[in-house]
Amino acid sequence: METTLVLQVMIGGLLLGSVYALIAAGLDVIYGVMEVINFAHGEFIMISMYVSYWLFVLYGMDPLISLAIAPLICFIIGVIFQKLVIERVLGAPIFIQTFATFGLLILLQNAAMFLWKEDFRSTGVSYGTIAVGDISIGIPRLISSIGCLVMVGALYVFFSKTKLGMALRATSEKRDVAKLMGVNVSHMYLLAFGIGTMCAGVAGVFISTFYYIYPTVGSVFILMAFIICVLGGMGNLLGALAGGLIIGEVEVLSAFFIGPQWKEVVAMIIFVIILLLKPSGLLGGRK
C-alpha cells in the first residue's frame, strides 16, 4: 500500500513538474533573447487565471475554451509592456530592465487586489478522476500536464524548425549580426516577450482548473520557476523541462515525507547541490 501511495505522489510530481516546465520555459524565452528576467511572470499567470475564472463564472465558458483568449491577452499585455518600457531601457545598466518588471509586478498584483479583493476563488470545474489500478489521477491535472508538455514541445519545434524561431535565436546569439542579416531585432524582442508571457498565460489557464485563484497566486509558482531556470541553464528549453520535472518531484516528495512547509527549503538544498556539481546548470548554459 505504501508503494502505491508513493507512486501516486510521484505521478502528482510529474504532473506538477510539467506545469512548472512551461512557466520556466516562458521565462527562458524572454531571458534567452533579451537577458531580462521577467519578475512579473507570475502575475501573468494570475491574470490568465482570473480571465479564465470570469469567463467561466459570467459566461459559463469552460476554462479549456478560454485557452484561446487568456494567453492572447497575456501576449498583448506583454508586447505593450515591451514596446513602452523594456525597449527603451535595453541599453541601460544590467538591473534596470529587471527593475522595471518589479514595477509591473507590484502594479498588476495590486490592481488584482483592488479589483477583486483577496478572496480565494475557484472555477470549481470537475472533470472527475481516472483510476489506473490503485492510483487515481485528477483529470484537470492530467489535462494540464499534457497541455503544458505539448506547449513546451511546440516551443521547441518553433525555435528549432521555423524561420521565425531561427530569427529569434539568431537575435539572441548576436544581435548586430542578426540585424545585418535583415532580422528586425525590435520586432523579435516584441515577439519574444509576447511568447514568454503567453506561456505564463497558457499555464495560468490550466492551473485555474485545479488551483485557487487569488491576487498573489503568481508567487506560489514563480519562485520554483526561477529555481528551475537556473537549474536547467538559463535560456534553455530542454533544461526548463528537465528542471521542471525534477523540481516537481522534489516538491511533492518532500511535502509527502517531510512536510509541505519544508518543500521550498528542500528544493533549495537540491538546487545548491546541483550547483556544486554542475555550476552551469543541468544541461549547461549557452553563455
Next chain:
Amino acid sequence: MIVEVPGKISKLSSPKYYFALILVIITALLPLALNPFQVHVLVLVYLYAILAESWNIIGGYAGQGSFLNAAFFGITAYASSLLFILYGLSPWIGMFVGAFFSVLLALGAGYLCFRFGLKGHFFFLASIGITVAIQRVFINWYWPVNGDLVGGAYGIWVPVIKGDSFYHFQFRGKLPYYYIALAMLLAELYIAYRIQNSKFGYYFNAIRDDEDAAESLGVNTLKYKIIAFAISAALTAPAGTFYAQYFLFIDPFTVLTDMLSIEMVVVAVVGGMGTIFGPVIGAMILQPMMEYVRAFLGARRGLDLIITGFIIIVIATLRPRGFIKWFEDGYNYVVKQLPTMHLGGERKHVHSGS
C-alpha cells in the same frame, strides 16, 4: 539632503563643507518642528536609506544584485529580539550577534554562489531562492518561552519595558528613535564614503564594470565580491535591530520577505545606484510619497501600491540612472551662491537645499 562629512575643521571655510554641516544641523533640529507622523515618516526614510545604502555596497559598487539583504535584516531582527526575550540581553549586543550571523551567511552564500561563477541574473535568482528558504525555516521555527512557544508564523512581540531605556533600546517617544536612525545613517554614509575612496572601492567598481578585465589585471574577484557581500551584510544588520525595537513586532512575512529586498533595490535605483547619496535621495523621494499616497488613498487596499508600481515603471523608463544628478546640481548651485566663510562672519540666509 546632501550631506558631506568634512575631514578637517579647516575645510569648513569652503562653502562645499560648511553647507553640508548646515544641512546636518538642520536635519538634527528638524523633528522639533514636526508632528509625530512626520517624524515617523522621516524615521522610515532613514531606515530605508540605511537598507538601500548597504545594498548599494554589493549591488551598486560591486554590481552583484543581491536579494539576500532581506535575510541579513531579518536574521538580525530575530537575533536581537530573541536574545532579549530568552536571556534579557540588551538589543545593542544582540545587534552585533545578528551582524555576526549575517556576515557568516554572506560569506557562506557568497562563496557558494561566486565560487561557481553565478553572475548577474543567476546570482540574483539564486539569492532569492536562499532568502525564501531562510524565510520558510523561520516560519517553522518556534522557541519555548515560559512554557509558551513564540516565533514561527505568529512572529515575535518584543516585551515592552517601562519607561525609556537606552540599554533596552526602547523609548516612549519617537525622538530618540529619530536620532538613533540619523546617527546610524550618518555612520553608514561615512563608511560608504571611506569604502568608495579606498582600494576596496576601486576593486568593487572594476568588478562591476568588467569582471574579466579586473581578473586579468590581478584583482582577486572572488575574494572582493565576497568581501563586498560581507560588508553589505554587516551594514544591513543595525537596521534589523532598529526595526524590531521601533515596531516591537517582527514576523517572517515582514522582515524576511523577498519584497523587502525589492524595496532596497527600488530605493537605491531611484536615487542612483553606485553613488554614496543615491540611496538617501531614493528614500527621501519614495518613502514620503508612499506614506502620503497611503494616507490619502488608503480607503481601498491596493490603490496606493498600484500607483507605486506605476511610478517605478515610469522612473525605470525615463530616469534609469536615478535622480542623483538633479540633487548634485542643486547642491553645487547653492554652494556657488555661498561665500567662503571667514571666521566670525554671520550668515542670515540658510538654504534648505532639498
